Amino acid sequence: MTTLPAAAPARKATSGAQQKLLAFASLIVLLIFFSVASPNFLQTSNILAILQATSVNGVLAIAATLVIITGGIDLSVGTLMTFCAVMAGVILTNAGMPLPLGVIGAIAIGVICGTISGVLIAKMKIPPFIATLGMMLILKGLSLVISGTKPIYFNDTPGFSEISTGSLIGQVFPSVPVPNGVLILFVLALVIGYVLNRTVLGRYCFALGSNEEAVRLSGVNTDAWKIAIYALAGGICGIAGLIIASRLNSAQPALGLGYELDAIAAVVIGGTSLAGGRGSILGTMIGALIMAVLLNGLRIMSVAQEWQTVVTGGIIIAAVYADMLRRRRAAS
Amino acid sequence: MTDLVRLTGIEKRFPGVHALRQAQFDLRAGEVHALMGENGAGKSTLMKVLSGIYQPDGGRIEVSGQTVTVPGPRAAQTLGIGIIHQELALMNDLTVAQNIFIGREPRRSFGRLDEARLNADAAAIFAQMKVTIDPRAEVHSLSVAKQQMVEIAKALSFNSRILIMDEPTAALNEAETNELFAIIRRLKSEGVGVVYISHKMDEIRRISDRVTVMRDGAYVGTVQAADTPIETIISMMVGRDLETLPVEIPDLGAAPVALEVRGLRRGRAIRDVSFAVKRGEILGFAGLMGAGRTEVARAIFGADPREGGDIIVHGRPVMVRSPRDAVAAGIGYLSEDRKHFGLALGLDVRANVAMTSLARFRNAIGVLNEAALEATARRYIAQLAIRTPSDRQEVRLLSGGNQQKIVIAKWLLRDCDILIFDEPTRGIDVGAKAEIYRLMQGLAAEGKAIIVISSELPEVLRLSHRIAVMCEGRLTGILPGGPGTSQEEIMRLATVRQGAVEEAIA
Amino acid sequence: MFTRRSLLAAASATALLLSASLASAQDKIYIPLVSKGFQHQFWQAVKAGADQAAAEFGVEVTFEGPDTEAQVDKQMDMLAAALAKKPAALGFAALDSQAATPLLRQAQEAGIPVIAFDSGVDSDIPATTVTTNNIAAAGMAADKMAELIGGAGKVALVVHDQTSRTGIDRRDGFVNRVKEAYPNIEIVDIQYGAGDQLQSTEITKAILTAHPDIKGIFGANEGSALGVINAIRETNTQGVTVIGYDSGAAQKQAIRDGLMAGAITQSPVGMGYETVKAAIAATKGEALPKTIDSGFAWYDASNMDAPEIAAVLYD
Incomplete structure (x- = not known):
């Protein structure tokens, strides 16, 4: 007869849900605050503007979430988006191909570039930060080279601007003309959320971020899965490229740098751990919305631009600190 | 009776190291076979060869009488070989069931996961092991002992007939060790062959049937656990006899x-x-x-x-x-x-020894006096008999005992x-x-x-x-x-x- | 809990900061200016001019712009937020005219007059455009360069951007003027440094190394010009004539120190002022000319303290 020592108390598996709830509550508080502060805030047109402002960053943040959960990082999401947009311009405007080919082409280019990043990281063992930093610069340069440093316009492809600015929902419910770009974001979030939680690919995202060596020793082809995850993230960047090009009715080759940091910020506010192994698409979506609501609200309140930046930075730190506090409390 | 496993003439070289020299080992069904040796003797390397993590440079691997190759962990699983690594190889953020079936998740169409079956299957294994662990619990919330059980469950989920345990009790206390041994005995009675790697002599006596000793990557000998004195095993391991002195208690009556x-x-x-x-x-x-x-x-x-x-x-x-x-x-x-x-x-030995005392070795503008650092490091290397090629050797390349001596030197230097x-x-x-x-x-x-x-x-x-x-x-x-x-x-x-x-x- | 509290704290702090201006803003005419940039001294000078007009005419003005001139979509978000505030009129300097068209049309439908400024908006929606004639201004820089180097020799350009209107206009204005009027001047290199001082410094050093016999360098905006000066100073190069663009404390000092021969100044203060003034006129339904020139001038050590020049220079 022996005794068991006091084992660590079994923790409830709700820590992730708690963080999401917290982030969601913050979002609601922000919405209420700005609604009270300015009568112009809570109008259909402004809410739609906020959602539209979220669409590109939201999609990029979804791509970044996948990679960050594996314990990696993707700095190339912004310029890959631009590169895909430019390639859509080349296919549609320069080569005059039909619209569906442009859409498929842009996403395919994203998948190819993501695969290249994945191979650099998984096979050539270049640390993700460096590999994607290199890709970020390569893609920025290529965008400028291919476009001849000039924006490519989509004036000859009439349906193109519909991808982002048209409204399928508005055709059914004329009072809420939610732009298609926003619709794409939400559908994508649902799909990737499902993939992450209910499919093998998603399972390996978490597993790789949690303990890559253990996954490898379990007989899983970790390299192949890692490449697949970066490829998926690349494809999502291709979708982002289509949304932004459609919204601007042009592929802007100089744009994209700095967007990766906004995406990472949204991911982190949403409670995904940069150390890998933990995170959710719902959290990321809330994070992206918090950023967009905050900026829009501060603008509506005519807060000076300098202070908008200060507040955004403070929110990022506060969100991550809150997560740390919660985790420390859970651990004690 | 055919041996479950027979390894003969296994060779393995790493850059600069001849890790396995004609190593051999065999395992029968329903036995616990302890594999012993000092650190660096090649025990873990040999088992990594058997479980497909390393590829041997020579020798023969037979499983149930058939000569086989084990090109990877997946192949080892197919052959019914399960390994529980010294450093637990679990994914802390996933649940127990997700860990057990990583790489073999029950799937539905389009790569969708069947989470319900996953949990049910895990629960069935725990029931068979007669332990109570919630398959849905996240691994980081479990005690080390429970995590060890998860590793065992994972190995069993392959229907492993050969189970390799590398220092399974390193982080367990007495009670947890007993619990582990109960499980090992049950597996044994079901005909599973267990390879048990450990440094702890008393455990070897309690759990194993035979003991194979390795030294410097080579096979030394195999003895029956029950009737071999511990001193014999130790002298096989170190190649010399170790004195066992009882503690001498000094008279500290007047000591402050x-x-x-x-x-x-x-x-x-x-x-x-x-x-x-x-x-x-x-x-x-x-x-x-x-x-x-x-x-x-x-x-x-x-x-x-x-x-x-x-x-x-x-x-x-x-x-x-x-x-x-x-x-x-x-x-x-x-x-x-x-x-x-x-x-x-x-960092090298020199830097580690002086780590907490660097202030003593710097001049007014913070430049370090390397000559003094070297002299100090050499002094401690001699005084504590630290076995290292030089004071510039990176600490990670030294054995555990020598690493410990460097830590001691560090604090001695700090007075x-x-x-x-x-x-x-x-x-x-x-x-x-x-x-x-x-x-x-x-x-x-x-x-x-x-x-x-x-x-x-x-x-x-x-x-x-x-x-x-x-x-x-x-x-x-x-x-x-x-x-x-x-x-x-x-x-x-x-x-x-x-x-x-x-x-x-x- | 922590996030919620901190958000509230941060938000209420900003609310406090602004409650005064908000309260008074409700009944004033409100004119937001959405610019191409914000942090650069040039845009701060435009903002100063706009603020000056706002004080003078008793209207409410806000001024915003994206962090870099590449962020076309961020500018769209700013424009959308500005329109949500239901302004009386709108000042706008488009990074990409086409991309802005849907939002500008929205403004038009809501009856909000749009005043384009700086590089303007490529559309018929704006009531007028307040701008510097960049091509003419860069042409004047070429004339001055020719005069200072004796009408012959190698020159190079350090330009901020190869895609923006001002980058293209200043480059082409300079290059075309040289081609048509000064056959003995050879343009050996045109490089782009994103208006970043450090990047422009490195570019200039490379040019100086590649062409040791270079006679003159034109920096096409403030950041580019400062980069050129930096490189001249660091390499201790003598005898290269530098012509800059815009002003700012550092560039003014370089001219005083003789490192820079002189520079073209736009009148950013005037641009901001004229934009707000035109916007107020538009709200009253007054007729406006197609373009309003905000002006440019050559300045060097000899005339920079003259009152009419000093007034348009900014620090």
């Missing part, structure tokens, strides 16, 4: 008290702990895992905050609010996890005369252990006050002049050292629980 701790408290981890250590004394700390010994050490050292209690060094109360204060007062702490807290593994050793010989092989013991006894003889925390009772008994026993944060008694004190007495004190319900285990 070096460190006194009064009423140390912190939450439930440390409850009113008071004791004193004299100069020249070795005070052992025994207790089960989670008894609060490390917590006490860390609180004294200022690494964790404390809620109350006085620390008196050489008769003077000192304020210890951070490790910096403790070091200033002459207290050194040698963490149980050398690799994480004790050493900068990527610490109160040294707290937390599990000083964890992961250190038998030969080096004796050397570390001699070193500690020598330090005590020089007048240092030494506290030793150890989970291995033989170690506590061999070293301690007095033995403090803890249970659940309380100091439950201090016993005299020497042959007068038995392991049973210590265990009795280590399980004196206060107002707690005794949880019986199967």
